[in-house]
Amino acid sequence: MKKMINGVESLxxxxxxxxxxxHNDIITFNHQPHFINRKQGKEAGKVALVSGGGSxxxxxxxxxxxxxxxxxxxxxxxxxxxxxxxxMAAAESVENGGGVLFIVKNYAGDVMNFEIAGxxxxxxxxxxxxxxxxxxxxxxxxxxxGVAGTLIVEKIVGAAAEAGANLxxxxxxxxxxxxxxxxxxxxxxxxxxxxxxKPTFDLxxxxxxxxxxxxxxxxxxxxxxxxASEIVEHLITAIDEDLxxxxxxKILLHINGFGATxxxxxxxxxxxxxxxxQEKGVEVVRSLVGNYTTSLDMAGASITVTLLDDELISLWDxxxxxxxxxxxx
Amino acid sequence: MKKMINGVESLxxxxxxxxxxxHNDIITFNHQPHFINRKQGKEAGKVALVSGGGSxxxxxxxxxxxxxxxxxxxxxxxxxxxxxxxxMAAAESVENGGGVLFIVKNYAGDVMNFEIAGxxxxxxxxxxxxxxxxxxxxxxxxxxxGVAGTLIVEKIVGAAAEAGANLxxxxxxxxxxxxxxxxxxxxxxxxxxxxxxKPTFDLxxxxxxxxxxxxxxxxxxxxxxxxASEIVEHLITAIDEDLxxxxxxKILLHINGFGATxxxxxxxxxxxxxxxxQEKGVEVVRSLVGNYTTSLDMAGASITVTLLDDELISLWDxxxxxxxxxxxx
Numbered sequence: 202m203k204k205m206i207n208g209v210e211s212l213x214x215x216x217x218x219x220x221x222x223x224h225n226d227i228i229t230f231n232h233q234p235h236f237i238n239r240k241q242g243k244e245a246g247k248v249a250l251v252s253g254g255g256s257x258x259x260x261x262x263x264x265x266x267x268x269x270x271x272x273x274x275x276x277x278x279x280x281x282x283x284x285x286x287x288x289m290a291a292a293e294s295v296e297n298g299g300g301v302l303f304i305v306k307n308y309a310g311d312v313m314n315f316e317i318a319g320x321x322x323x324x325x326x327x328x329x330x331x332x333x334x335x336x337x338x339x340x341x342x343x344x345x346x347g348v349a350g351t352l353i354v355e356k357i358v359g360a361a362a363e364a365g366a367n368l369x370x371x372x373x374x375x376x377x378x379x380x381x382x383x384x385x386x387x388x389x390x391x392x393x394x395x396x397x398x399k400p401t402f403d404l405x406x407x408x409x410x411x412x413x414x415x416x417x418x419x420x421x422x423x424x425x426x427x428x429a430s431e432i433v434e435h436l437i438t439a440i441d442e443d444l445x446x447x448x449x450x451k452i453l454l455h456i457n458g459f460g461a462t463x464x465x466x467x468x469x470x471x472x473x474x475x476x477x478x479q480e481k482g483v484e485v486v487r488s489l490v491g492n493y494t495t496s497l498d499m500a501g502a503s504i505t506v507t508l509l510d511d512e513l514i515s516l517w518d519x520x521x522x523x524x525x526x527x528x529x530x
Numbered sequence: 531m532k533k534m535i536n537g538v539e540s541l542x543x544x545x546x547x548x549x550x551x552x553h554n555d556i557i558t559f560n561h562q563p564h565f566i567n568r569k570q571g572k573e574a575g576k577v578a579l580v581s582g583g584g585s586x587x588x589x590x591x592x593x594x595x596x597x598x599x600x601x602x603x604x605x606x607x608x609x610x611x612x613x614x615x616x617x618m619a620a621a622e623s624v625e626n627g628g629g630v631l632f633i634v635k636n637y638a639g640d641v642m643n644f645e646i647a648g649x650x651x652x653x654x655x656x657x658x659x660x661x662x663x664x665x666x667x668x669x670x671x672x673x674x675x676g677v678a679g680t681l682i683v684e685k686i687v688g689a690a691a692e693a694g695a696n697l698x699x700x701x702x703x704x705x706x707x708x709x710x711x712x713x714x715x716x717x718x719x720x721x722x723x724x725x726x727x728k729p730t731f732d733l734x735x736x737x738x739x740x741x742x743x744x745x746x747x748x749x750x751x752x753x754x755x756x757x758a759s760e761i762v763e764h765l766i767t768a769i770d771e772d773l774x775x776x777x778x779x780k781i782l783l784h785i786n787g788f789g790a791t792x793x794x795x796x797x798x799x800x801x802x803x804x805x806x807x808q809e810k811g812v813e814v815v816r817s818l819v820g821n822y823t824t825s826l827d828m829a830g831a832s833i834t835v836t837l838l839d840d841e842l843i844s845l846w847d848x849x850x851x852x853x854x855x856x857x858x859x
Contacts, residue, residue: 203718203735203829205795207757215758216794225818251786261791282588322751330635389532406532429534430545461790463826464588464854465545466534472548488552491854492821499831500532528856 207262209395213256213278220263224524227267234269234284236291237263238273239361242454248362248371249273249295252355255280257394258415261494264525270359271304271523279394279464279497280416283309286469288318292326299326300303304355305377306347307332308373327368329354329375333384333505335443336412336420348415349457349494349505350382353517372518378507383440386420386503387432388413388459392496409508411435415459415503429466435451436504441481446508448482453517455505458492462500467491474504487517493525531728536619539723542607545672549592553777553853556596563613565620566592576693577700578624580600582617584609586723587744590681590823593649595852597698598853599688600633608723608777608826609745612637617647623656629654629697633684633704635676636661656697658683658704661711662834664772665741665749674699678786678823678834679711680845687856689848703845706787707733707859708835715832717788721825740764744788744832758795762802765833766773770810775837779809782846784834787821791829793794796820816846822854 206212213235221237222229227503228237236253243249253275262274272295277283292301299321301330305315307330333350358375366374388410391400401417403412409432412420424435446452456471458464460481471490478485494503507513520529535541542564550559550566553789557566565582572578581591582604601624606612630651636659639806648655662679663681679769687704695703717739720729730746733739741749753764785800787793791825800819807814815838823832836842849858 203755205758205791205831207798211724212794212798215801216798217821219797219804221800222804222814223797223819224802246750256794257621257792259797262644336668337535358539370615389534409532428536432534439789459790461827461829462534462574463586463789463824465541465585465826468548468552468588469536469541469545470534470548473555475548475551485551490548490552492793497793498790500790500827502534503700515826516788527857528851 202395204395204418206395213276216499217233217276217302227522228524230325231294234287236273236275236287237266238291238294239266240263241265241267243272243295243297245297246299247297248299248368249292249301250303250304250362251292252360254284254306255282257497258282258403258494259471260525265352265355265523266525268530270355270526275296279396282314285317288315289321291443292318296324298426302371303328305330307344307411308346309343309524325368327372327413329372329379331379333379333382335383335439336385342444343468346414348384348386349455349503350384351454351503352493353507354378356521357513357516360516363519381508382504383443384436384505385436385439386413386459386500386501387411387436388417388499390500392417392499394497410463413501415494417496417499429469430473433464434471437477440506442506444506444508446483451484451486451509452478453487453507453509454485455489457503457505459499459501460492460495461498463503466480466493467502470502476530492525531722531724533724535724541724541843544604545692546605546799556851557853560619560623562721563616563619565602565604565616567593567620567623568595571597572601572624572626574626575628576594576626577695577697578621578626578629578630579691580617580621580624580630582606582612583635584611587823589854594681594684594852596852597859598692598848598850599684599855608725610832611643614635614643614646614650614727617644618650619652625653631697631700632657634659635680636673637675638672641712653696656701658701658708660708662708662711663743664712664768668847677715678784679713680833681822682711682784682834682836683707685850686842686845689845692848710837711834712772713832713834714765714768715742715830716740716765717746717828719828719829721824721828722748742830744823746825747826756796759802762799762851766803766806769833769835771839772787773835775812778813780813780815780838781807782816782836782838783814784818786823786832787826788826788830789821789824796831798833815843835856
């Protein structure tokens with residue numbers, strides 16, 4: 202294992218320290234318990250958006266705290282849910298009379314801990330569960346996993362909260378975006394969790410994992426590594442079968458790198474995915490290409506599509522100023 | 531070699547197609563010869579900034595074309611200089627009465643080809659040579675290499691050009707920023723150039739390449755892999771010895787990932803580097819952390835420091851809207 206760290210135990214704390222210093226104009230870092238919260242512009246009565254999950258997916262979620270997006274994020278240990286006390290403390294630090302909306306990726310540990318935090322929390326709160334990974338069937342026993350579509354839910358609901366939407370409106374909007382979003386990923390290599398010191402799973406030199414999760418969970422099948430055009434077709438067909446966008450439908454197309462795949466390859470995937478939709482008469486009107494929901498040092502990428510309407514486009518375009526997503530301000 | 535591509539021959543063209551589609555609000559892609567140029571807001575008389583170099587370092591340079599930064603960028607094949615005809619065509623497409631400033635990383639091929647392009651160009655033009663890599667001595671036979679400091683030169687001169695600085699002022703400013711900037715990098719793994727299909731150099735499981743170049747060029751020495759704090763001290767001591775910032779000096783601290791190193795580790799490096807300067811009484815007033823000057827899928831990172839004054843801070847802070855660097859608009 203080759204990592205730029207001082208030790209497995211101190212990695213998260215040291216990394217968050219650096220993050221907090223580099224972005225001290227917009228966020229603060231609470232050490233005990235760990236959470237990142239927003240520094241500026243919390244209007245009285247604004248719904249407070251709180252997310253979190255295991256670390257190792259940066260910039261999700263810590264890098265998305267700021268104006269027009271999350272109010273707080275709770276980073277757990279790598280690929281490990283944060284604890285209810287983190288979530289409670291984070292929620293209490295940003296609650297400002299409008300209630301708290303938890304945005305939770307659908308993993309058993311995260312779901313349970315956010316539930317416990319909610320039970321202990323002494324203010325209005327709701328939860329949006331993100332489950333955009335179409336590599337698993339809709340009726341899977343634990344439901345579908347939350348993956349790169351989470352950022353889109355956070356951005357759009359963040360803009361609505363900033364514009365004054367109330368708690369129920371934010372929850373309904375989050376669920377609407379989640380239902381309008383589908384993702385699927387492919388891994389060319391495993392990631393290596395520092396505490397394990399070795400790759401999470403094995404892949405042969407000529408293999409890829411189709412439908413992989415963002416912790417290296419097994420996907421649909423191991424397949425022979427093939428051309429990008431076939432890989433993209435595989436991913437996007439699964440998304441198409443799930444969302445079934447009609448001719449003329451406007452969409453957001455997000456190509457998300459898992460960490461170790463160069464931007465050149467992500468843009469190449471974008472080209473292929475955009476061609477697919479163009480041929481179907483589906484209109485790609487917004488895009489996001491880069492490493493946003495990562496899996497440490499895994500090589501691979503996912504494709505996410507969100508069906509848009511004018512309201513969602515306008516919320517997507519609204520100003521955002523976080524450490525790792527920023528426009529309009 | 532595991533890459534998300536259709537073929538070595540078509541990779542660059544397909545990737546640029548995707549890039550152009552994803553960012554068609556701000557740039558256009560000229561196919562014959564290859565260059566990316568800025569779409570909006572070219573004021574008459576504004577100095578046109580043109581850069582370029584081998585591909586594989588994305589988002590440098592194509593991702594830095596737009597308002598407040600480059601007017602055009604010429605992507606060569608991977609790790610290969612663009613050709614003089616690309617540079618000439620790019621320059622002619624953006625020249626608007628204010629002359630052309632070439633911003634060139636100091637590599638023999640790039641320097642020669644930009645010189646030839648300049649000789650053929652029928653308008654005022656100047657060149658700023660970037661040579662910020664302090665892993666080589668100042669009197670090295672071919673000079674020092676241009677690495678991650680190039681982005682800083684492009685951002686600051688881009689802001690000045692936008693504000694109406696003339697060609698000589700832009701050239702002088704670029705040289706001033708270059709002289710105030712020092713970088714050094716370390717590789718934990720090699721990158722793999724698609725056309726070669728195998729790693730550029732060999733590193734043992736317990737080795738790192740200190741002072742590595744952004745094409746995987748050998749650096750100062752191969753060393754045993756050690757803790758991040760020692761790695762950062764090694765890099766930053768070299769930078770300190772070169773720039774010799776005094777107590778109270780304001781600096782920009784840029785941690786640049788080479789492509790496959792997670793953001794967690796880059797922020798950890800930022801924390802360590804910031805501590806070093808704090809102990810020296812040097813004030814880190816601006817930061818940039820992320821993968822900006824990459825080396826395909828290489829694991830590793832570089833540290834860049836620029837000595838700032840009020841003028842440079844204000845130019846750094848000025849609005850920028852490119853595909854991969856954006857703030858204030």
